Amino acid sequence: MTVAILVRRAQARPGQPDDDVVLGPCERGALTIGLALAHELATDAVAIAVGPARREDKVLAMALRAGCARAVRVSGEGVDDLDYLGVAEIVAAAVKKVGADVVVCGDRSVDERLGALAPAAAELLAMPHVTAVRGARLEGAALDVDHHASGRIVTLRLARPVVLAVCAPPSRGGDAPSAPAPPAAAQAIVAWELEDLGLDARRLAPRKALAGRLRPLRGSRQATIFGDAAELVERLRRERVLPESES
């Protein structure tokens, strides 16, 4: 069995890679935890991305360098326009083809921030899932998973197979995943089309309408800039922006 790690390049605008951010914080956490689990399970980690090569190959190469044994890119007509469930269907089909029984992905992307991919893929894979995961480790044949609930970190013991949606790793500086990495990764990225997964773009197309129409933000907002702090505080007091407890 294999650990599948879903990676996805952050986008500044739809279809446009964000040059400043390659992997979002949650995807970084997923890569770290996924590689660590693969190491504990003495199995391979496979990175999976959905989207065009020009955007996703950079994160897949990063995943290979970090220690993934293989990298798979799934592309196809219109996949960028699908809603969460359309993308989840592609992800689920890729996970089945890879043969993973632990699936790790980021809890939320920095651009859409929907947080739906892991639960939806788990539904299609008929696997249990846990979101808001802060850590996971092997405990016998099961996994101990740290879930962040309101004000608490609850550790759950779950049998495999399982899908984990991982939050950002604790800040320790640097962007490199902390899992052990192999000396060099010269592996190629495997490209799959939807047809390779038994999927039909026409059948997925109705999910485009459920993503919601994209609209530009009306008007451009700009902060009111003040010349000095006293002027700002006076204005804030006048408009009752400051809390009454201000002391």
Next chain:
Amino acid sequence: MALAILGEGRRIASSLGGALYAVAWVAPGADVGTPAQELAAALGGGGADRVVLVAGPPRPALWVTRGALLARVCEQVRPSLIILPSDAGGRDVAPRLAARLGAAYVAEPVVETGPRGEVVLTRAVYDGELWRRLQLDELDQAAVITLSADRPAAHGADEAELVALGVDGALPAAPLIVGERADAGEAIDQARVLVVAGAGVSAGAMPLVERLAALLGGEVAGTRGACARGLVAPDREIGVGARGVHPELYVVCGASGSNAHLGAVSLDAEIIAIDRDPRAPIFRAARWGLVGALEDVLPALVAALEARP
């Protein structure tokens, strides 16, 4: 939380001309008799038309414990819109329920009613540059949404019909809880005022950030950059995937305003930005701003706050 969600549900149901069901998890035995009637009255007062009580809520409130029962409720009620709270449990359950139903899913939308009574869900994406817009009456499928609790409650009839759906059956086996500890950063979640240090804050300026927070009765938090440098404890990091916050006032010191940071801050927070770069994206998200070196601006701001009017 529940009454705020119920209030928004009441307003949407009235716009759509539909009935509002409240689904509540209650302790074993509390789904019948006087406790059930009292709860139904309370939920009716919050706007519910009908109430479904499900006994024996297993912990934690996740899909692995509650999802199957909630799905059974939806199979019987066949709602066109399902609203869950935007807390850890709601964010775990809602997208999977949506997937099971083949529904649209929108996390924390702004809910608006159009001139024809149509209900429109919008949410900011891509750093607030774009909006996604979904109109409920244009959907063939149901929709599932999560909502935060910062919404006004509604007033209903102080009574609601108790509906027995018989969905309790055998509860799914809950996962074993093998540990539980407090989240050291919980104060950040509850704070009405947050003063946030970004990567542009020097170690020497941190006492000023802390003083500013104290003067405003708020908490100190940090962006990933500040936490990575050890200026702010990691459990006080604000960012997508780290900690999402819903403050009333959000003072940002020395942070550029990236997607990864501001994506975790509620849209209705009043943002004050302080940075040396007037072109920083934070000034497009903020309502108020001060431009200058933090070492110059922060002492002046602290002094201005300390000087009583």
